[in-house]
Structures are given as C-alpha cells and as structure tokens.
Amino acid sequence: MELVTKYHGVREYSDEDIIVFKKGLPGFKELKKFITFPLESNNAFSILHSIEDMEVGLVLVSPFAIVKGYEVKIPDTYIKELEIKSHEEVLVLTTVTLSSNIENITTNLKAPIIINIKEKLGEQLIIDSDKYKIKEPLFKGDNN
Amino acid sequence: MLVIGRRKGESLLIGEDVEITIIKIENGSVKIAINAPKEVSILRKELYKEVTDENQRAMIFDASTLEKLKK
Numbered sequence: 558m559e560l561v562t563k564y565h566g567v568r569e570y571s572d573e574d575i576i577v578f579k580k581g582l583p584g585f586k587e588l589k590k591f592i593t594f595p596l597e598s599n600n601a602f603s604i605l606h607s608i609e610d611m612e613v614g615l616v617l618v619s620p621f622a623i624v625k626g627y628e629v630k631i632p633d634t635y636i637k638e639l640e641i642k643s644h645e646e647v648l649v650l651t652t653v654t655l656s657s658n659i660e661n662i663t664t665n666l667k668a669p670i671i672i673n674i675k676e677k678l679g680e681q682l683i684i685d686s687d688k689y690k691i692k693e694p695l696f697k698g699d700n701n
Numbered sequence: 702m703l704v705i706g707r708r709k710g711e712s713l714l715i716g717e718d719v720e721i722t723i724i725k726i727e728n729g730s731v732k733i734a735i736n737a738p739k740e741v742s743i744l745r746k747e748l749y750k751e752v753t754d755e756n757q758r759a760m761i762f763d764a765s766t767l768e769k770l771k772k
Contacts, residue, residue, distance in 0.1 A: 582756055583752045584752075584753040598767050614762065615756065634742075652755060659770065665752070665755045667748075683742075683752055691755055
C-alpha cells in the first residue's frame with residue numbers, strides 16, 4: 558500500500574508494518590494506526606506517521622542516545638496492554654520538537670512512546686516525576 | 702457534569718472501584734486521596750495538556766533544520 562504524506566513523500570507499507578495505538582496519542586486521540594520509518598536526511602531520527610491523516614508525522618529519537626542512563630519503568634498495565642513478553646520486543650522513542658535554532662531542539666523525555674515491535678502495539682507513557690523534562694535539549698553546547 | 706459538595710474527611714465513589722477522599726482543605730487548595738485500581742491512570746491535567754502540546758509541536762517538520770544537523 559502507499560501512503561502519501563505531506564512532508565515525507567510517498568511511503569510504501571504493508572499490513573504488517575502498521576503499529577496500532579489503541580488509545581491514540583495525546584493530541585491525536587482519534588488516530589490509531591501508524592507506521593515508522595527512518596528520516597532519510599538524518600537517520601538518527603525516525604518518523605511515526607499516521608496512515609489515517611497525511612499531515613500527522615511525529616519526529617522521534619532514541620532517548621538513550623540523548624541522555625546517558627535514561628530509564629523508563631514500564632508499568633504492568635502497559636506490559637499487559639502492549640502484550641510485552643520480553644525486553645527485546647520493546648522499542649522506546651521520544652518525540653522531538655525541531656527549531657531552526659539548534660540549541661532549541663528538544664525531546665520530551667517525560668512522555669516516551671513505547672512500542673512492542675513484535676506485536677505492533679504502541680502507547681505513550683507519561684512519567685509523572687521531576688526526573689525528566691518535557692523539553693530536554695538535544696544538543697548541549699559542547700557536543701555537536 | 703455533576704457538581705458535588707464535600708467536606709474534609711468525606712469521600713465519593715466513582716463506579717465501584719474508585720474512591721476519592723478529601724483529606725485537607727487549606728488556603729484555596731485541597732488535598733485529596735484517590736483509591737483506584739492500577740489500570741486506571743491518574744494524571745494532573747496540566748501535565749497531560751503539556752504532553753498534548755508537545756506532541757503537536759513534534760509534527761512540525763522542517764527538513765532544512767535536520768539537514769543542518771548532518772555531521
């Protein structure tokens with residue numbers, strides 16, 4: 558099948574590629590079906606794209622690459638809902654807010670998107686703690 | 702919407718599993734205790750709103766910005 562996206566060209570995908578977010582994502586509650594693909598111009602990033610709305614594609618990054626020692630405790634209810642059986646099935650990504658000013662590019666460490674890559678199920682977790690920020694700078698001056 | 706008055710120490714039940722008790726009322730702020738099953742998610746609304754806003758910002762895509770990041 559083909560997905561014509563607004564910003565990321567035309568994407569080929571098949572049924573097995575579809576990740577189902579049964580509860581949607583905050584802000585996009587009505588959208589349940591997404592695909593992911595690496596960003597062509599920079600494959601440190603990936604896009605989580607709705608197949609139901611050609612405009613909705615979120616930029617994602619691996620939080621583990623941004624913050625050393627990043628950790629997420631996935632609640633039992635999520636493990637159940639996402640049918641997670643082993644840690645190898647789990648992919649954790651965080652959303653990226655771009656800015657033309659590189660120092661202002663941030664990622665939301667407080668709300669990781671948890672994906673079971675085997676069962677193709679996803680859900681966004683909100684961590685209610687001060688440990689991680691909603692706007693964590695991606696680049697902290699000295700590196701990059 | 703149901704609007705209900707409660708005093709300190711009083712509770713209310715939502716469905717069969719959720720109990721909300723008013724613990725303390727002081728200077729325009731109220732402390733409440735919630736007893737609910739684990740699968741019921743409880744979030745401060747402003748936090749949920751912040752995540753909603755941030756998700757919406759994450760779909761603003763500017764390819765030229767990412768081009769700049771290329772090493």
